[in-house]
Amino acid sequence: MGDKNRIVVSELDPKFKDEIANTPGGEHIKRCFLCGTCSAGCPVHELSDEYNPRKIIRMILLGMRDKVLSSDFVWLCSTCYTCRERCPQDVKLSDIMTAVRNIAVKEGHIHPSYLAQLSSINTQGKLHEIDDFDNRRRERVGLPPLPSTNEDSGKILNACGVSKLLASQGGS
Amino acid sequence: MKYAIFLGCTVAGRARHYEMAVSKVAERLGIELVYLDDFACCGFPVRSIDFLSAVCLAARNLSVAEAAGLNIATLCSACTASLPFACLPSAYILHPSIFLTLRHSYNLTLPTISVKLITLQQED
Numbered sequence: 001m002g003d004k005n006r007i008v009v010s011e012l013d014p015k016f017k018d019e020i021a022n023t024p025g026g027e028h029i030k031r032c033f034l035c036g037t038c039s040a041g042c043p044v045h046e047l048s049d050e051y052n053p054r055k056i057i058r059m060i061l062l063g064m065r066d067k068v069l070s071s072d073f074v075w076l077c078s079t080c081y082t083c084r085e086r087c088p089q090d091v092k093l094s095d096i097m098t099a100v101r102n103i104a105v106k107e108g109h110i111h112p113s114y115l116a117q118l119s120s121i122n123t124q125g126k127l128h129e130i131d132d133f134d135n136r137r138r139e140r141v142g143l144p145p146l147p148s149t150n151e152d153s154g155k156i157l158n159a160c161g162v163s164k165l166l167a168s169q170g171g172s
Numbered sequence: 173m174k175y176a177i178f179l180g181c182t183v184a185g186r187a188r189h190y191e192m193a194v195s196k197v198a199e200r201l202g203i204e205l206v207y208l209d210d211f212a213c214c215g216f217p218v219r220s221i222d223f224l225s226a227v228c229l230a231a232r233n234l235s236v237a238e239a240a241g242l243n244i245a246t247l248c249s250a251c252t253a254s255l256p257f258a259c260l261p262s263a264y265i266l267h268p269s270i271f272l273t274l275r276h277s278y279n280l281t282l283p284t285i286s287v288k289l290i291t292l293q294q295e296d
Contacts, residue, residue: 117218121218127182128185134185141188142192142195143192152232160228162221
């Protein structure tokens, strides 16, 4: 193990786990006894060692705040809920990832793909645009047409102060 | 039986075949599905960015259905999980301006929205 992997205790933030526990979704973080059931069943972990749920929880419990929040791996969870389903301690890992990401966003870290999703919802109220082409195809198979935009979604995001992420980070 | 059908983003844009199958099955079962134009994103995609925004988007959709006097039938797993998020205790601390949006657009009173959320939570 090189210096890169050394954990310096003085650089740790012991209150990070409390911060997570006080964020919606992260309440059960301290229940984890690191059995590894989450990592064993995780379909993302199977594809990439970069995403390892047990390791992420361990990092949070140790207080590796900066490393966790600035990492790419917190954005890899696909929210399939396999870990949440199997966890013997009901840690609710999928929701913990939500809590970690929420804190990461507040610290200025956000994955571009999530910014793109936010942008779609901000402008049209939906992830995938429904245009005239879609509505013609819907009509052909006997389905009613759908409106292409919804302005309220943007208003709500604006009121929550999320829309400004798009402006400040130049979201596409 | 009559339900407001909540398509969400993916089914409407990417999975028309699923919607077609649902309408056929509903017809056979004698369920009437009502399309409400005001439905928008359930809030799930923004949950990772800001939990409160997701809860508010979900609450707005519940309000749309309430204004129409209908229960919601969802087709997508993410929407199904996301809409009840508006029933979590944290939903009670909604931003005042969001309540205003809900109130002006759907003519709902603040207590109506809260009571609706509390009832849903108790049923859960």
